[in-house]
Amino acid sequence: MSNRDDVLEALGEVFRHYGYEGASIARISAATGLGKGSLYHLFPGGKDEMATAVITHIHDWFERAIFSPLRLTGDTDGMWDHVAAYFNRGGRVCLIGAFALADTRDRFATAITRYFTCWIDALALAYRQGGVENAHPMAVNAVLRVQGAIVLSQALGNTQPFETTIADLRLH
Template identity: 35%
Template sequence: MARPAKVEDSVLHTKLSDVFREVGYEGATLAMLSAATGLKKASLYHRFPGGKEQMASEVMAGAETWLIEHILTPLGSKATPAARIATMIRNLDTFYCGGKKACLLNMLSSPSADRGPFANMIKNAFEVWIGALSRALVDAEFDRDTAHFRAERAIALLQGSLVVARGMATTTPFQNCLASLEHELLAPPPSLPSAVATHV
């Protein structure tokens, strides 16, 4: 081992992402990121001249790519709405490790007083996600308001189940959430009245 081999970009991003998802942006230190990746601080700066902010930014960009490939694309496919949603749910289960890993959209929120460098990326991610899910529900013959209301609720429920799972140190809230999600999204309208003061 005269000369240390280059660490692959993909594994690097994954390792960094794991740290940010676990402790958030402010909680992540270069020492942690160094330990997690196996690269010394100076090496991280060679790869990310912008330092921690650039690392988090690229991790967020990676998450956006993942969202497009594993959520938005399936949701916009030509399969039945139920099948599209089922694919989304399967991919979410993998991505969040059954509820053991948190969501960057929550963990990277409001790092600094100006809502942070990732505020726009986070806002955009929520918007396109809700939008894509909403369109899948429109394809399932729901009216636009109901579809949007349910889509937003589903994303909130998902995020919240991860929060509760983390807080209670158990994955069951997340698993229960995923298990009921498809049925709930596609349940007949009267049961879940979207008409209840939907401020869209």
């Protein structure tokens, strides 16, 4: 891995697995195959810059795969397909949600708020395009249910809560 983009997936998995505090440079180095010097060459701001880059990378993926298509087409079925795949049907932690719940909340508050606001706003627009009157509260509820289903699936070691939630959300 020789550039920032090449290491973002591996960095994200380290943060996802160990949290911000547990993501030591040694763990990051092992996951990326880069030494400390190479990591600081790519990310001079250290771990904060790495986490910010990962959050931006995740947001950019959601923008391309979910938010923009929702705004353009209102296709919620496509969104649920992408959401289910991205979160491995509840088997993958939402890193931005995890950062929101940890001591990192204040450090990355703007990026965290942006991610969830963009998701809610894009989904609310799709619902409005579909004729739903209470589109914004419904979108907030949908994102809330997805995040809760991820947590419950993780806690139970079972993807059924997530899969049931997505199936139910598809009906609305």
